[in-house]
Amino acid sequence: MDYFEIYHPGLSIDCVIFGFHEKELKVLLLKMQNMDKWAVPGGFVKKDEDVDTAAVRVLKERASVTDVYLKQYHLFGDITRNNSAYVDKLVDKKVITDKSSLWFHQRFVTLGYYALVEFSKVTPAPDHISDSCEWVSLSELPELILDHQQIITKALHALRKQLKFQPIGKNLLPEKFTMTELRVLYETILGEELDRRNFQRKMLGYGILTKLKETRKGGAHKAPFLYCFNEEIYNRSLENGFNTVW
């Protein structure tokens, strides 16, 4: 494969995939073959491809993830994000061929996207250049290549900022969910506890939720009602934002 023919030079894409499970925010990470460091799924932009399209493709190719909320949040373009040493190691471990190392030795800027996906809909599977693919808690991040730690941190901050004035949850929760599950999602992203009763009042005030007749049985306690998002109002709020803040 001749990278130089196919791909836009010096530009890569990295996708921070967020999932929510067991009261924790997780990211989907890959481990390169024979390497001991992890990475966010990434890839390159084809010469005749929109960058947004490339991001969707990368998600699909490298993490088998489709149908997600995907958002461009930052271009990482510091000169210090040099991967020469790393590339040599990749060549050494035969993850990439010596011939293609010329491509990888270029200086790259990388465009960061974050994706919100429903945890249960993703079956982590390594692609042909990774030997593992796993959900990892944000609190237990392993050692990451290059500046991927920073890329994840900045994605989280961007997500928090978005949460402040836009609805969130549609791609992180199953179709039906309880108010508590939604609140715990907010608490997890924000990293702080929210009052159960006030949260409900405020959230219902936005009108983005539809209360269902069903309840979720199973716990040794009163069965909570299920909710789903009102697509129309949800999407309108995504566009216009709330005029309030968490």
Next chain:
Amino acid sequence: MDYFEIYHPGLSIDCVIFGFHEKELKVLLLKMQNMDKWAVPGGFVKKDEDVDTAAVRVLKERASVTDVYLKQYHLFGDITRNNSAYVDKLVDKKVITDKSSLWFHQRFVTLGYYALVEFSKVTPAPDHISDSCEWVSLSELPELILDHQQIITKALHALRKQLKFQPIGKNLLPEKFTMTELRVLYETILGEELDRRNFQRKMLGYGILTKLKETRKGGAHKAPFLYCFNEEIYNRSLENGFNTVW
């Protein structure tokens, strides 16, 4: 000049420079030599240069603007932003040489920055490849090259979003200003009127302003007090944001 030697391939930078004058939000535009369309000041990223540094350099080289608030807001990477036709015209008009046209014919993605500057501190002056440089009202934008219209529109939206939960004004207003001047700035950016009295109450509530003893005389009316920003609290609010919204 051999662009291929010096610059990072396929990556450009465009800076939307906002200034505020006579109750209007303006942007600084350049007109290329012998061309009838205008452009936002832009440039390329050197191979050994951080993209943020490149943005600062571009501002300085092309618009003689220094000491500004500068923020990266979006990478424009659609394949439709093709400039082949435009480049041919540039060659035709001898704005660029035929030799360097190879560089310009590449597909480019462009990184958008917006800059906030104090109107009076800038003396628009065309650089060596432009034949004019002017402040232009957002409401009276001339015909622009490529997708520069979209680049400006998106910058304005990003600025509005920022305004919603961060202080703004330090780089758009002179050191000392009246409450009315600050409010009119907000009104201009938001595109809506705000209640004079409620604005003052809310703004003072943030604590980012220091009321001065001086007043601005000159009008046939009560002289308004002058204010300046409390640097420390202003900067802290820039970091953390307000927990409220305009």
Next chain:
DNA sequence: TTTCATTGTGTCGTTATGACATATTACAGA
């Protein structure tokens, strides 16, 4: 049947907000 954990709903005092009234004052013109 009792207990427990968690949910549904409501209250209350405080603060923030939007709408608006009134007093103040620099300058212009009589």
Next chain:
DNA sequence: TCTGTAATATGTCATAACGACACAATGAAA
């Protein structure tokens, strides 16, 4: 010098939003 004008400084008031918290309801387990 006095008065009118235009804009500012400051305050009031009713309402809405918010944070803190109380208590009843209910599914399942003991």
